[in-house]
Amino acid sequence: DGGITQSPKYLFRKEGQNVTLSCEQNLNHDAMYWYRQDPGQGLRLIYYSQIVNDFQKGDIAEGYSVSREKKESFPLTVTSAQKNPTAFYLCASNRGTVLAKNIQYFGAGTRLSVL
Amino acid sequence: LAKTTQPISMDSYEGQEVNITCSHNNIATNDYITWYQQFPSQGPRFIIQGYKTKVTNEVASLFIPADRKSSTLSLPRVSLSDTAVYYCLVAPGVNFNKFYFGSGTKLNVKP
Numbered sequence: 001d002g003g004i005t006q007s008p009k010y011l012f013r014k015e016g017q018n019v020t021l022s023c024e025q026n027l028n029h030d031a032m033y034w035y036r037q038d039p040g041q042g043l044r045l046i047y048y049s050q051i052v053n054d055f056q057k058g059d060i061a062e063g064y065s066v067s068r069e070k071k072e073s074f075p076l077t078v079t080s081a082q083k084n085p086t087a088f089y090l091c092a093s094n095r096g097t098v099l100a101k102n103i104q105y106f107g108a109g110t111r112l113s114v115l
Numbered sequence: 116l117a118k119t120t121q122p123i124s125m126d127s128y129e130g131q132e133v134n135i136t137c138s139h140n141n142i143a144t145n146d147y148i149t150w151y152q153q154f155p156s157q158g159p160r161f162i163i164q165g166y167k168t169k170v171t172n173e174v175a176s177l178f179i180p181a182d183r184k185s186s187t188l189s190l191p192r193v194s195l196s197d198t199a200v201y202y203c204l205v206a207p208g209v210n211f212n213k214f215y216f217g218s219g220t221k222l223n224v225k226p
Contacts, residue, residue, distance in 0.1 A: 004158075035216075042202065043159070043216040058213065090158050101147055102206055104214070106158025 003027065006091050006107035012115050013078065013085060021076045021110045023091035030095065032074040033104065036060060037088040046089075049074055078112065086114050117141045117205040124221040133190045135220050137203030140184050148179060148186045151202045153219070159202060163188070190222075198224045 004025045013019045025032065031050050035043040045058030049068040063082025068074055074093075078085045088111050092104040120138040127133045139148070147166055151159035163170055165177040165186070176189040190197055200219040 033214075040218075042218045045213060048213075088156070092158070101149075101164055102214075103149065103161050103164060104151075104159075106160065109156065109158050111156070 004091055004093055004105055004107035006089075006110050008110060009108065011110055011112045013112060014115050016080045018077055018079050019085075019112070021078070021089055021091075021112070023074045023076065023107060024072055025074075025091075025093045025105075025107075026072060027093060027095075027105060028071070029093035029105070030071070031093060032068070033092040034058075034064070034066065034074070034076045035090040035092065037090060037109075043090060046076065085112055087112060117143060117146055118215060119203045119205055119217055121201075121203055121217065121220045123218065124223065126223050126225060127193055128225050129194055130192050133193050133197075133222060133224075135188045135190075135201055135203075135222065136185055137188070138185045139203070139205045142183050142205050143207070145207045146183075146205045147207070148177065148183075149204045149206070150175070150177065150188045151204065151216075153200045153202065159216075162201075193222075193224045195224050195226060198222060 007022045033048045034046040037043050044060050046064050047066040049055035055066050055068050065077045088109050090109045091107045094104045117139050149164040150162045152162050153159040163175050163177045167179050170177045178187040200221050202216050202219040
């Protein structure tokens, strides 16, 4: 089955700890994204990557870091600098071509809570 | 970047047709209109996309007037399982990455 896999589904972070959220896709998509969603709110863009070894900050990048060493993988690290990390995190991808018309495909999400 | 305005919430009953309108006054010539559906604790999923006039698929219809400053998502004969948040996005078809999802429209379908 083709799709986007996020893990873990639930994650707990202690004060001062860095945690990494995994996102893997087997859709052969070039572009990948990380969003944060707070209760009752829409999605806010954290980081995005159009190609391997390149990524750009979104609207709320402070306290987060990413890497894009492989086309299939785009992990997100929530650092200790992110003082309010409790949220639902969503990873997405799209093909980035004319035919794809920027339609995004999402993973099932990771819910992060602070202990 | 064209921002969108949608109603915060809507109520409907099973079997009714539901129309959700989105305003996007600053839409650009190369922008497409895309609608997504999100259930609680799940990622959004693509419903339908259009550029102008009317688009229909097995799930919904999308109506876009000639001036393209608004669009209407039409869900025929909704069921309880259509209770979800619906997002309207406006963005270029290619070479664009900073999508704006907004707060969406919470559709509550009642029995």
